[in-house]
Every structure is written in structure tokens, then in C-alpha cells.
Amino acid sequence: MTSMRRIKVGIVGLGIMGRVHTKAYKSHPNVEVIAVCDIDEAKAESFAREFSIPRFYTDFRAMSEDPELEAVSITTPDFSHKEPVITFAKAGKDILCEKPLATSTSDAEEMVKAARNSGVKLMVAFHNRWSPPYAILKSRVISGELGSPIYAYARLCDTIYVPTKMISWSSKTSVIWFLGSHVVDLVRWIFEREAEKVYCVKRGYILKSMNIETEDFLHYIVEFQDGAVALFENSWVLPETLPSVVDFASKFVFTKGCVYVDTHHSQAMRVFTSAKAENPDLFGGPLEIHGHLTGFNVRTVWHFVECLIEDKTPLSTGEDGLAVTKIIEAALKSAAEGKPVKI
Structure with missing residues (x-):
């Protein structure tokens, strides 16, 4: 693998996920990061220096014109993926975009169309x-061991640390975009069925009292093809005293069995100090094990690289991103109208 040519990539948006x-x-032997971009010039310069990256930009449009650049990660905030994705697609660069693909169906459709028309990969x-x-x-x-899906429950929540301290743009998004996009995609992928109808309820008290104009939580029920149903819970106002910033658990019921998954409240590892109790992240990462990076966040990026090297379709495509955006947009419409919405 190391004898292959090195793919030259760049990153747009140098926050938490840009660093990931x-x-x-x-950490990939067949990748060379040649450019990064952020609207904050000091951050872009410092980031490039930290990771020994030769070029930094403050304008993604200028970066898209770099003739050496072959692929790019878009790791800007939830609401700001459209313009970079379309710009890099038109420039002929393959794209790995952070979830959600977009925060409106019309934007997502434009992005998928731009990638398709340019013949580039959009993951x-x-x-x-x-x-x-x-x-x-x-x-x-x-x-086929489990049979057909009947129903699921998926809970993905954060402590209030996330919208108040970890990110500065929580008032410009919603927890259903920030977290819900993860679990909506997960259930759709596991069910192997498309969503048909959604009913959603949202409330906002705590964050608005702190002048952060976004919801505290949303609960929503999604009906899928063939009668399968999923109940979702997304919140980001849990107390900071929880042993994990993330509260993630799910249950899937099938005609031949059921599966429970809890990645943040397991007994696998618990750490107690005089300062706090902690359930460390053992799955996401990046996790350094004996000098090597691992974790599913790393594996996602490596899969994108694999798709470039082998010229294959990514496991999660732009069309998947579009499907998730449609569901969430319908959920928000349902919450606003107080009634179920067809998708």
C-alpha cells in the first residue's frame, strides 16, 4: 500500500472536526495534506505550522484553484457546507463532507447535482x-440472521457543554442537525428502507434563557417503508456532571431478534479521579494505540482515501446525505406545524 502514489488533499474548516x-x-501512508483553509487567517497559519502543511488559505475559492489538490474535506459548521462543496465539485476535486450534507433539501440537491455533473466523488x-x-x-x-426491522429507538444527546462552550455557532443550527443527522442516517442504513412520514416535537427553554436561540431537545417518530418505525431523541442540555459528554444508546427490534447498543455507558472502562468521573471514548477517536491512530472517525476518512485509490463508490454517498436532510427538514416542519409531515 505504501508504494502507491500519495493523494494530495486539503481541509476546509479548522475546528474540532477539521483537526480530526x-x-x-x-496517519495514512498514501496521503499528503498540502493545504488547509479557514476564514481566521491566524488560525489557518498556526494550524498549517502545527501539522507541517505547506499552504494555507482564508478563501476556499482560491484553494479550489490549486492545481495539485485532488480531494478535500469540508469540515465547516453545519450550515456552511453548500458553497465549498459546489465550488470544489466544479473544480473537479473529490469531496468528503461532514454531516449533515446540508440544512435544506434544495441545497443538498444542488450539491449532489454539482458532484454528479462534474463526475467527482461526494462522500x-x-x-x-x-x-x-x-x-x-x-x-x-x-x-438475514435478524430478519426484517420492526422498530428502533435511538438516543443521541450531549451535555450543555457542547452548545455553550465547545462550539460558538450553536444558535445557527439545531441539535437535530448537529446530532440527529447521525442517528437518522444510522437507522435508515440499518433498516435499509426509506422514510415516509415524521412527527416531531421540540422545546427550547434552557439555551434561550442563555441567549442561545436554538432548541434544547427534539423527539420525533419516523415511519419507514413496510411499516418499520423509529423513535429518536436529541438533546444538548444534559448536565456537565455526566461522565461522558455524549449520551448515545439505541435499540433495534427485528422479526427474529433485537439488538441493544450503548457506546457511552458501558462498563468497559470507567475512570475516577479527585476531580471527576469519566467514561472515556473507546470508539470514535482519534485514539492513539501503541503509536497508531484508530477509531471510527479515523476509519471514515481512511475509507474515503480507499475509495479514491480504488476508484469505488463510498459507503455513505451524497444521495445518503440528501435523504437524511429530507427527513430532518420534514421533522422541523412537523414541529413548527404541530402535525405529521410526509417525506
């Missing part, structure tokens, strides 16, 4: 498809 993608690329980073428990669950679904 950069570390993942830098959406639905990281949990590479999480070991869910990858194993998917393999059991494919084998």
Missing part, C-alpha cells in the same frame, strides 16, 4: 457507519 480529519489523513461523513457495534449490527442484518 487532518490527523486521520496525516458524507456519517461516522457511525464505521463504529464497530453498528458495523457488526449491519453485517447481521445483511446476513
Whole structure:
């Protein structure tokens, strides 16, 4: 593998996920990160220096014109994926876009169309498809061992640390975009069925009292083809005293069995110090094990590289991103109108 040519990539958006993608690329033997971009010039320059990256930009349009650049990760905030994706697609660069693909169906459709018309790959980073428990669950679904899906429950929540301290743009998104896109994709992928109808309820008290104009939580029920149903819960106002920033658990019921997955409240590892109790992340990463990076966030990026090297279709495509955006947009419409909405 190391004898292959090195693919030259760049990263747009140098926040938390930009750092994750950069570390993942830098750990791959067949990748060279040649450029990064952020609207904050000081951050872009410092980031490039930290990771020994030769070029940095403050304008993604200028970066898209780099003749050496072959592929790019878009790791900007939820609401700002459209313009970079379309720009790089038109420039002939393959794209790995963080979830959600877009926060409106019309934007997502334009992005998918731009990639298709330019003949470039558009992958959406639905990281949990590479999480070991869910990858194993998917393999059991494919084998037929579990039968057909009947219903599911998926809870993905964060502590209030995330919208108040971890990110600065929580008022410009919703927890259903920030977290819900993960679990909506996961259930759709496991069910192997398209969504048909959604009913959603949302409430906002705590964050709005802190002048952060976004919802505290959303609960929504999605009906899928063939009668399968999923109940979702997304919140980001849990107390910071929880032993994990993330609260993620799910249950899938099939005609021949059921599966429970809980990646953040397991007894696998618990750490107690005089300062706090902690359930460390054992799945996402990047996790350094004996000098090597691993974790499903890393594996997502490596899969994108594999698709470039082998010229194959990504496991999570732009069309998958579009499908998720349609479901979430319909859920928000349902919450606003107070009634079920067809998808």
C-alpha cells in the first residue's frame, strides 16, 4: 500500500472536526495534506505550522484553484457546507463532507447535482457507519440472521457543554442537525428502507434563557417503508456532571431478534479521579494505540482515501446525505406545524 502514489488533499474548516480529519489523513501512508483553509487567517497559519502543511488559505475559492489538490474535506459548521462543496465539485476535486450534507433539501440537491455533473466523488461523513457495534449490527442484518426491522429507538444527546462552550455557532443550527443527522442516517442504513412520514416535537427553554436561540431537545417518530418505525431523541442540555459528554444508546427490534447498543455507558472502562468521573471514548477517536491512530472517525476518512485509490463508490454517498436532510427538514416542519409531515 505504501508504494502507491500519495493523494494530495486539503481541509476546509479548522475546528474540532477539521483537526480530526487532518490527523486521520496525516496517519495514512498514501496521503499528503498540502493545504488547509479557514476564514481566521491566524488560525489557518498556526494550524498549517502545527501539522507541517505547506499552504494555507482564508478563501476556499482560491484553494479550489490549486492545481495539485485532488480531494478535500469540508469540515465547516453545519450550515456552511453548500458553497465549498459546489465550488470544489466544479473544480473537479473529490469531496468528503461532514454531516449533515446540508440544512435544506434544495441545497443538498444542488450539491449532489454539482458532484454528479462534474463526475467527482461526494462522500458524507456519517461516522457511525464505521463504529464497530453498528458495523457488526449491519453485517447481521445483511446476513438475514435478524430478519426484517420492526422498530428502533435511538438516543443521541450531549451535555450543555457542547452548545455553550465547545462550539460558538450553536444558535445557527439545531441539535437535530448537529446530532440527529447521525442517528437518522444510522437507522435508515440499518433498516435499509426509506422514510415516509415524521412527527416531531421540540422545546427550547434552557439555551434561550442563555441567549442561545436554538432548541434544547427534539423527539420525533419516523415511519419507514413496510411499516418499520423509529423513535429518536436529541438533546444538548444534559448536565456537565455526566461522565461522558455524549449520551448515545439505541435499540433495534427485528422479526427474529433485537439488538441493544450503548457506546457511552458501558462498563468497559470507567475512570475516577479527585476531580471527576469519566467514561472515556473507546470508539470514535482519534485514539492513539501503541503509536497508531484508530477509531471510527479515523476509519471514515481512511475509507474515503480507499475509495479514491480504488476508484469505488463510498459507503455513505451524497444521495445518503440528501435523504437524511429530507427527513430532518420534514421533522422541523412537523414541529413548527404541530402535525405529521410526509417525506
